[in-house]
Amino acid sequence: MNLRFAAGRLLALFRNRRLDGELEDEILAHLEMAELNAIATGLSPEEARREARSSFGGIEQMKENHRDHRSVRWAENLLRDLRYGMASLARDPGFGAVTIGLLALGIGANTAMFTIVDAVLLRPLPFPEPERMVRLWEAPTPGHHNNTTTFTFLDWKRQDTIFDALSAEEPVSAAVTTGADPVRLSGKLVSADYFNVFGVKARIGRTFALGEDQPGATPVVVLSYSLWQTRFGGDPGVLKRDFVLDGESHRIIGVLPAGSFDRDEARFWKPLIFASIQLNRNQHWLQVVGRLRSGVSIEQARARMSGLRASLGAVIPQKKLGFAVDPFAQLLVGDTLRRSIYLAFGAVLLVLLIACANVANLVLAKGATRRKEMALRAALGAGRGRLIGQLLTETLVLCFLGGIAGIAVAYLLLRGAAPLVAASLPFTADLSAGSSMDLRVLGFAALVVMAVLVLTGLLPSLQTSFGKLSSSLNQAARGSSASSAAVRRTIVIGEVAASVVLICGAALLFKSLAKLQQVDAGVRIDHVITMSTDLPSTAYPTPESATTFYEAVVERLRSAPGVEQAALSLDLPLQGARWGEWISLAGVKEALLVRVKMVDPWYFATLQIPVESGRGFEKRDRAGAPPVMVINQEAARFLSSKFDMANPILRVVGIHLPGYGPIPESPVTVQIVGVIRNERTGGLHAPEEPVAYVPLAQVPRQDVSLVVRTGSEPLAAMSGIREAVRQIDPHLPLGEVRTMEQVKERSILWAKQPTWVIGAFAGVAALMAALGLYGVLAHAVTEQRREIGIRMALGARPADVVSHTLRSALSLLVVGLAVGLAGAFALTRVLKGLLFEVSALDPVALALACVLMTLVGILAAWIPASRAARVDPMTVLRDEG
Amino acid sequence: MSENKTDVPYGTLDLLILKTLDTMGPMHGYRIARRIEQVAENLLRLNQGSIYPALIRLEEQGWIRTQWGVSETKRKVKFYSLTRAGAKQLNVEVANWERATALVARFLEAEP
Numbered sequence: 001m002n003l004r005f006a007a008g009r010l011l012a013l014f015r016n017r018r019l020d021g022e023l024e025d026e027i028l029a030h031l032e033m034a035e036l037n038a039i040a041t042g043l044s045p046e047e048a049r050r051e052a053r054s055s056f057g058g059i060e061q062m063k064e065n066h067r068d069h070r071s072v073r074w075a076e077n078l079l080r081d082l083r084y085g086m087a088s089l090a091r092d093p094g095f096g097a098v099t100i101g102l103l104a105l106g107i108g109a110n111t112a113m114f115t116i117v118d119a120v121l122l123r124p125l126p127f128p129e130p131e132r133m134v135r136l137w138e139a140p141t142p143g144h145h146n147n148t149t150t151f152t153f154l155d156w157k158r159q160d161t162i163f164d165a166l167s168a169e170e171p172v173s174a175a176v177t178t179g180a181d182p183v184r185l186s187g188k189l190v191s192a193d194y195f196n197v198f199g200v201k202a203r204i205g206r207t208f209a210l211g212e213d214q215p216g217a218t219p220v221v222v223l224s225y226s227l228w229q230t231r232f233g234g235d236p237g238v239l240k241r242d243f244v245l246d247g248e249s250h251r252i253i254g255v256l257p258a259g260s261f262d263r264d265e266a267r268f269w270k271p272l273i274f275a276s277i278q279l280n281r282n283q284h285w286l287q288v289v290g291r292l293r294s295g296v297s298i299e300q301a302r303a304r305m306s307g308l309r310a311s312l313g314a315v316i317p318q319k320k321l322g323f324a325v326d327p328f329a330q331l332l333v334g335d336t337l338r339r340s341i342y343l344a345f346g347a348v349l350l351v352l353l354i355a356c357a358n359v360a361n362l363v364l365a366k367g368a369t370r371r372k373e374m375a376l377r378a379a380l381g382a383g384r385g386r387l388i389g390q391l392l393t394e395t396l397v398l399c400f401l402g403g404i405a406g407i408a409v410a411y412l413l414l415r416g417a418a419p420l421v422a423a424s425l426p427f428t429a430d431l432s433a434g435s436s437m438d439l440r441v442l443g444f445a446a447l448v449v450m451a452v453l454v455l456t457g458l459l460p461s462l463q464t465s466f467g468k469l470s471s472s473l474n475q476a477a478r479g480s481s482a483s484s485a486a487v488r489r490t491i492v493i494g495e496v497a498a499s500v501v502l503i504c505g506a507a508l509l510f511k512s513l514a515k516l517q518q519v520d521a522g523v524r525i526d527h528v529i530t531m532s533t534d535l536p537s538t539a540y541p542t543p544e545s546a547t548t549f550y551e552a553v554v555e556r557l558r559s560a561p562g563v564e565q566a567a568l569s570l571d572l573p574l575q576g577a578r579w580g581e582w583i584s585l586a587g588v589k590e591a592l593l594v595r596v597k598m599v600d601p602w603y604f605a606t607l608q609i610p611v612e613s614g615r616g617f618e619k620r621d622r623a624g625a626p627p628v629m630v631i632n633q634e635a636a637r638f639l640s641s642k643f644d645m646a647n648p649i650l651r652v653v654g655i656h657l658p659g660y661g662p663i664p665e666s667p668v669t670v671q672i673v674g675v676i677r678n679e680r681t682g683g684l685h686a687p688e689e690p691v692a693y694v695p696l697a698q699v700p701r702q703d704v705s706l707v708v709r710t711g712s713e714p715l716a717a718m719s720g721i722r723e724a725v726r727q728i729d730p731h732l733p734l735g736e737v738r739t740m741e742q743v744k745e746r747s748i749l750w751a752k753q754p755t756w757v758i759g760a761f762a763g764v765a766a767l768m769a770a771l772g773l774y775g776v777l778a779h780a781v782t783e784q785r786r787e788i789g790i791r792m793a794l795g796a797r798p799a800d801v802v803s804h805t806l807r808s809a810l811s812l813l814v815v816g817l818a819v820g821l822a823g824a825f826a827l828t829r830v831l832k833g834l835l836f837e838v839s840a841l842d843p844v845a846l847a848l849a850c851v852l853m854t855l856v857g858i859l860a861a862w863i864p865a866s867r868a869a870r871v872d873p874m875t876v877l878r879d880e881g
Numbered sequence: 882m883s884e885n886k887t888d889v890p891y892g893t894l895d896l897l898i899l900k901t902l903d904t905m906g907p908m909h910g911y912r913i914a915r916r917i918e919q920v921a922e923n924l925l926r927l928n929q930g931s932i933y934p935a936l937i938r939l940e941e942q943g944w945i946r947t948q949w950g951v952s953e954t955k956r957k958v959k960f961y962s963l964t965r966a967g968a969k970q971l972n973v974e975v976a977n978w979e980r981a982t983a984l985v986a987r988f989l990e991a992e993p
Contacts, residue, residue, distance in 0.1 A: 022959075023933065029956040030911040030929065036954065037915070057928030 027059060077386070081393035088394060095366060096398070099359050102768065103402025103452060106355030108409025109761070111445045113348045115414055115437055116421070117341055118444075119429040125329055126260050126428055128199040133328035134298065136166070136288040136305075141320050150274050151281045153288060155312060156323075157191075162301050164293050165196035168272055168286040171265070173534045173703070174245040175733045176231070184534065184735035185227070186265045187245075189272035195222075197291045200261070205239045205254030213271035220271065221250040225258040227267040245270070246536030247731065263427040275662045281315060283664045289328065301325045332426035339833050340754040346830070347505070347761040350498045352448065354768045356455040357495045359402075361772050363395060363456060364488050365779050395457030403449035410445070411437060424753060459487070485780065492772045493816045499762070499769040500820025500853050501827060506762035507845040507852075508831055509755040512838040516748050522679035523573045523607035527564075528707060528740035529714035529721070530572050533732060535702040543623060543660040546700040550600055553728050557708060560724040562717035565709040567602035568696055572705050573740070574747040577681040581665075583635075583692060584654040585643055592638050594631070594692040595681055596657070598699045604630075604676055606709050614649040614674030621695040627670040628695060629653070635690035636675045648672045655692065657699050670694065683747045685836045706734070714739045754834060766853060769816075770860035777809055777864040788868055789876030798869035805868050809861030810854075817850050824849075894935050896978060899963065899971040902945060907962035909952060910936065936961055944970045 034052035035045070043051060053059070089096040124130050136156060137145040148156075157166045170189040175182050188194075195207040207222055221243050223232075232238045243250045250270065278285075292301055305323040309316075367374075374387055418431040425431065540546045550568050557566035571577045577595035584591040601617040604610075612633060621628050631639070631648060639645040651672050656665040678688050696704070706725075710717040718737060725734060738746075745752075781788070788801055828840035838845065901916050902908070908916070913936075914929040921927070939945045944967030950960040963971070 025956065026910055026933065026958055027930070029909070029952045029954060029958040030914075032954045032956065033911040033952060034929070055927075055929050057930040059930060 027056075031056060077389065078393065081390045082397060084390065085394035085397035089397065092366075095362060096401075098771075099362055099398050100402045100405055102355045102358050103399060103456075104405030104409050105764065106352035107403055107406025107445060107448050107452065108413060109348045109764075110352050110448050111406060111410035111437075111441060112413040112417070113345050114444045115410065115441050116425075116429075116431065117345055118440060119431055120333055120341060120425055121338070125332075126430065129294070130329060131327070132164075132292040132294065132296075133197065134290050134292060134301065135326050135328055135331055136290055137324040137326070138284065139322040139324040140318065142322065145324060147284045148286050148288060149281045149284055150278050150286065152312075152316070153286050155308065156288065156290075156305075159304065159308060160293075162293060162296055162304050164291045165193040166288065166290040167191035167194035167197050168288050169194065170272055170286065172270070173532075173735060174268075175247070175534070175536060175731060177244045177247065177731055182731050182733040184532070184733040185267045186735075187268040187270060188266040190269050191272055194269065194289075195256075197289050199291070200256060202254035203257040204236065205252070207254050207256075208269075208271055213273055215273055215276075217271065217273065219248060219250045220253045221245065222254045222256060222269045223252060224256050224261050224264070224267050226262040228255045243268070246534075247538040248536075259430070260428050263422070263430075265427075277662050277664060280664060298325060298327060329428075332428060336750050336833065337424060339830075340750070340757075343505075343754055343830060343834070344757045344761075347502055347758050350502055351761050351765050351768070352452070353455075354495050354498050354765050354772075356452050357491045357498075358768050358772045358775075359398070359452075359456040360459055361488050361491050361775055363391075363398075364459075364491075365775060367391070392453075392457045396453060399449050399453045399456065402452070403445060406449075407437075407442070407445055410441075421753060424749060485776075485783075488776050488779070489812060492769070492776050492812050493819065495769040495772045496813055496816025496853065496857065497819035497823060499765040500817055500849060501823040502758065502762035502765045503849040503853055504820070504824035504846050505827070505831060506755070506759040507849040508835060508838055508840060508842055509751075509758055511842060511845045512835045513748070513751050513755045515838060516684050516751055516836045519680070519684040521573055521684065521744065522677060523609055523740070524709070525740045525744055527711070527714055528607065528709050529717065530705055530707050530736075530738055530740060530743060531721075531734040532703070532705045532736045533725075533734055535704075535732070537661055537702070539729070539731070540702065541661075543700040546660065546702065547623060547697050549728065550696060550700070550704075553706070553725060554600065554602060556724040556728055557706070557721060560717070560720040562710050562712055562720055563708055563724075564711050565602060565606040567606040567707045568600040568704050569603050569707060570598040570696070570701050570704055571681070572707070572743055573607065573679050573681060574683060574743050576683070577689070577691065579658070581655050581657070581692070585645075586652070586654070588643060590642070592635070592642065592690060594635055594690045596655075597681070597691060597693050598696045598701050598704075599693050600696045603693075603707065606707050607679065609679050610677050612675045612677055614672070616674055616676065617693070617695045622697040623700075625698070627668050627698055628673045629655070629670040630674040630676055630693040631672055632676055632678045632688075632691040632693075634678050634688045635692060638690050648675065657694060658701075660700050661702065683750075684744070685748075685751070705736075751834065751836065766856050769853070770856045773809060773812060773857055774860040774863060776812070777805060777861050778867070780808070781805060781864045781868045784868075785871055785876050788871045789873040792871065793873040793877065801869045801871070802865045805865035806858065806861055809857060809865070813854055813857040817853060820853075821846065821850070893978070894932065895939060896971070896974045898932065898935055898939060899944065899967055899974065902961060902963045903968065903971055907948065907950075907960045909950065909958045909960050911952070911958075913961065939967070942970075943967075 031049075031052050034055065035048045038048035038051045039045060125133065127133065136148070138148045138152065140146050153166075153168050156163075159166075167190050169191075171186065172189050173184050173186050176185050190208075190213075192208040192210055192213040195201075201207070202222065203225060205222075208220070211217060212220055223238070223243070228234060228238060232241070235241070238252055238255060241252055243252050245268070292298070302325050305325055309321075309323045377387060414431060414437065422429075422431060535546055535549060540549060554566045554568065557563055570579065577597055579596040579598075580593060581596050582591035583594050599617065601619055601621070604616045611630075614630070616630060617628070636648050639648050645651060649672060652669055653672060654667060654669050657668045658665040676693070679691075680686070681689055681691055706721075708714070708717070708721055722734060725732060788796075792798075792801065824846065825841065831840050897917050898913060901913055901920075905912075905916060910933060911929070914927065914932050917932075918925060918927055918929075936945065940947060940961075944964055945961050946964050947959040947961055949957055952958045
């Protein structure tokens with residue numbers, strides 16, 4: 001009935017207008033009937049009207065009264081409760097601050113996390129009709145993806161019944177000499193259709209026109225908004241200026257709008273013009289993005305592409321090779337990232353639950369002390385609905401303030417975290433607090449506040465006002481109420497359990513991270529600095545010119561101040577080896593897939609990779625000399641186990657090696673001259689791969705990395721290194737300057753970020769659970785002062801009292817731990833993919849989590865326990881006896 | 882108006898309305914007011930308008946319900962009738978009233 005009553009009131013608020021009209025009609029009818037009646041008794045019409053009005057009483061006053069009753073009292077009650085809520089907050093600022101702080105933390109963390117989830121996973125891509133955007137691959141075997149060849153790409157491009165636009169993209173970097181310092185910038189070579197795929201128009205100027213990606217076209221370039229701002233100061237006349245890339249002048253035809261393309265690595269886009277030598281079906285080098293014709297579903301596209309594949313059977317010899325079409329969005333977010341985000345979201349929800357539990361507990365504790373007040377109000381005639389309403393309104397005030405503070409917390413968290421996590425997120429995810437915290441996010445925050453209100457408000461309200469109020473009027477003076485205490489204990493057990501789940505997860509992740517960090521990279525990490533460069537074809541047109549540069553730069557670097565060793569390599573350790581090739585043996589049908597790295601003669605020494613047998617590279621292994629190869633132990637193991645080659649030294653194998661610049665790979669016969677110890681080519685978590693090293697002088701590359709070992713702090717040597725390179729080539733910029741430590745850090749970022757996030761949440765959760773435990777025990781001690789006093793009067797020692805309180809804390813902890821462990825077991829599946837060489841049921845980590853939680857719990861129990869021990873029996877018994 | 886009319890005793894208007902509806906069945910506001918006045922035989926000074934807030938209050942409590950009907954003057958008016966909860970409430974109010982009058986009566990009869 002209470003509900004109906006409240007609902008009626010609420011409806012009345014919205015129906016006011018109509019009700020006023022209805023009342024008006026009713027009064028009119030009443031007056032008419034009264035008039036008729038009066039006329040019937042013999043009065044004149046005027047007198048009858050007067051009589052009718054006077055016996056009705058004040059019409060306006062009555063309406064006012066009626067309206068009051070209908071709505072104002074409802075609003076008045078609400079206002080009074082709000083004022084009362086505010087007042088009781090002001091009376092107890094400690095309670096208010098703790099509650100609002102807890103809620104702000106919980107709501108803020110959730111809102112921030114939701115913003116990330118929304119930006120990365122929920123929001124449609126920031127391009128028109130993103131569902132039409134696709135990526136196209138060759139699938140050497142079903143489920144595998146590979147880049148495609150120029151000819152195959154051109155075959156795809158002719159399918160204009162499937163695609164509106166299709167573009168290849170190829171990352172490049174180029175030296176920019178426009179402006180003061182030469183810098184190296186990342187860019188992309190793309191087909192003229194590229195921006196049609198994304199549906200992006202230039203902010204100023206235009207994007208590429210048809211034909212600008214054909215041989216002989218004028219060199220043009222499109223800039224990103226951020227490059228326009230930083231390099232050209234946002235000059236509106238930029239279209240009249242030239243942009244010198246690798247010494248070649250390019251006409252700037254357009255600047256992209258600000259947004260997604262500023263978060264891409266690329267800063268400029270140039271048309272991808274195929275050299276005649278690239279026109280083949282051997283080099284799998286192109287990544288392809290496309291936009292489906294409107295009305296073409298991805299399934300239809302797949303079907304037509306496999307039709308196309310079948311028709312190309314004659315020119316593509318690999319029987320199993322198929323064509324794959326995937327939604328563009330699908331590949332933006334990797335599995336690990338998705339899993340990490342869900343995990344963090346789950347963790348932050350648990351934190352919110354614990355915060356709610358804490359607040360509910362605080363409200364309950366407060367409610368217990370207010371039972372007398374409630375009982376008095378009930379005795380004076382306040383209905384239960386009214387009491388619940390009052391308590392809910394007080395909680396509403398808390399939740400509302402907590403929500404406001406939470407949005408502020410979310411804003412701060414996002415501003416702090418966005419730069420740290422941005423690198424791990426796809427370029428389409430916009431985390432800038434201004435644009436990502438929109439109505440959706442605020443709506444989510446409001447939902448969370450409402451959920452929190454229900455969680456924290458309803459239970460304590462029911463608990464407080466449905467208790468036997470009349471009896472509590474008598475009992476309240478004496479204190480304890482068993483049912484409320486039981487509810488609060490249950491809540492604390494829940495808090496401990498939820499914290500244990502989080503701490504277990506964090507412990508497992510930290511153990512996994514520690515294992516990952518202990519992995520031997522196989523190379524010397526300390527005092528090594530690396531940087532990348534890319535020799536422009538204009539200045540280094542021939543392999544000889546490149547080789548001359550390599551030797552000169554290493555020579556010069558080694559005499560630079562603070563430098564001990566210097567070397568060049570195609571790829572750095574831990575960053576993944578880009579090149580893969582098959583090693584074939586004469587007379588053997590099978591081949592061995594290896595990673596290929598081009599390195600100079602000083603590479604192994606600089607990174608201190610020992611040569612296990614044979615020799616490393618020497619200066620004599622130059623172009624024209626017999627081609628040689630060094631393999632790692634893993635490759636040697638494969639050769640001996642699979643190909644029965646016990647000693648690979650001096651054996652001759654066949655391999656395809658790329659030419660200089662755009663020249664495609666060609667078969668070469670090389671002699672294996674040495675075996676070196678494994679270095680980690682992929683990430684620390686990746687298994688060892690077989691690697692083949694070939695001399696950079698024999699297989700020269702333009703995009704190489706410099707590796708420099710220094711005597712002291714590596715970054716301090718950078719100016720000397722830059723100067724040394726400048727002496728060789730004043731126009732050659734150095735990019736991606738990183739110490740090997742940083743390279744290592746980056747390679748484990750995927751594991752590190754979720755670990756620290758979950759760790760932080762687990763810490764917060766444990767503290768909150770401790771706070772909850774403290775609250776319950778402190779309350780219990782206050783309520784049991786009399787009992788404790790009597791026990792002490794009867795001879796209990798302080799130590800007994802302390803152990804009594806600690807025992808009750810422990811009983812809560814143990815139950816919480818058991819429930820939490822069960823929860824952790826149930827959730828192990830979630831963690832599996834993120835753990836490295838640690839079982840999701842690792843006993844050490846789980847035990848550590850339990851010990852930690854117990855310690856925190858006992859610490860929280862210690863304060864009330866020692867307070868209990870200080871109870872003076874005389875005072876207590878005299879006070880309340 | 883004569884001086885010996887009395888106001889509706891505080892808090893009893895609800896009781897009067899419920900009882901009226903109980904005996905007379907569904908009726909509209911004016912008839913309720915007239916009926917109360919008739920039963921009181923001019924002993925009562927009733928502001929007829931004051932029954933409307935009381936009717937709304939009773940409806941909100943769920944003790945009476947309303948239906949639209951047509952008055953003698955062919956106007957659309959609300960007809961009020963007692964609900965089951967209202968019938969119960971009437972018993973409660975009657976009992977309360979009897980207890981209260983009995984109590985007061987005992988005081989008045991009490992000898993020094």
